[in-house]
């Protein structure tokens with residue numbers, strides 16, 4: 001059996017219609033942006049939209065004890081291939097981030113039926129990926145992966161809107177948070193998992209590629225370097241008598257750029273916060289704090305950059321009779337994706353004759369929490385000017401339709417291979 005070929009024009013049209021519908025007033029709390037998050041009426045309406053669509057295809061649709069949506073065309077216990085993403089949004093979001101992945105998963109299921117392929121499929125729409133409701137990113141998939149504690153769900157994780165615990169909100173919405181550990185079972189039957197998502201950067205657009213096959217999701221280190229010098233009068237203190245902490249901060253920022261460029265495999269480093277104290281035009285900064293955000297698919301390379309910039313800052317501070325200290329906030333390891341599945345996606349993409357590339361994801365996704373248990377990969381489609389988390393977000397349904405073709409091709413070849421073995 002050769003690779004199934006979908007009618008991309010028709011798929012693109014259906015994807016456009018789904019995305020457009022879900023940008024309507026019924027599905028967003030804001031008229032200026034897409035704003036929907038867990039346990040709101042508009043989020044409920046969005047899940048209902050997908051439920052109806054999957055039921056029309058003869059899928060059984062359920063929600064797990066906290067509200068992750070699961071649609072499948074085989075009974076529980078039978079192996080299925082997983083597709084999906086999330087359909088909540090940033091508070092000031094656009095209509096593509098996440099939702100396009102669920103819509104594309106639905107389109108994979110539609111094409112599976114239309115082409116009579118009868119591939120065993122399971123779609124998932126994860127709850128609360130953006131953290132807009134409860135301030136915690138990838139919450140639904142982290143619950144599935146058991147990466148939260150019951151105490152966090154009962155007490156610590158609270159709604160941004162009213163400060164009440166996640167637990168109470170989940171109960172009020174009709175869920176059973178006391179059974180949260182059973183959410184893990186939604187991955188039990190998956191033989192593989194593919195999430196399609198907008199890229200959220202400009203690599204695809206700027207290189208004229210229509211698809212990115214993602215082979216790893218970057219891990220990261222968040223920390224701070226604080227340089228302590230001496231706050232003196234900016235006019236009265238001669239240049240050779242200063243301990244200006246901002247100068248060392250400046251050197252460290254330049255060094256971070258050099259180190260990240262020199263590091264292996266797509267490591268990136270950013271100083272996004274600079275806090276200068278006392279922060280006055282006529283005072284020499286006695287203390288400067290810079291934040292560090294270092295990411296990449298290679299954990300060793302990421303940690304090496306952090307160590308090196310820390311040591312550089314200490315040396316540079318000492319040369320100027322100052323001190324520098326590093327404090328870590330958070331570290332998350334990289335997620336390598338499945339080689340065989342990545343190769344299957346590359347082969348399916350090559351078969352279309354369209355321009356694609358293999359790349360890493362710098363941003364976090366639900367797939368990070370799936371990949372631990374299920375062979376996983378992701379597919380990126382370009383988004384205009386790399387914009388995301390804004391109403392300006394834009395993407396081309398034709399690229400998503402190409403993505404659907406590639407996903408279906410990869411799933412089909414994986415199924416054929418496992419049937420042979």
Ligand SMILES: [Zn+2]
Nearest residue numbers: 097098129197
């Ligand atoms: Zn997303």
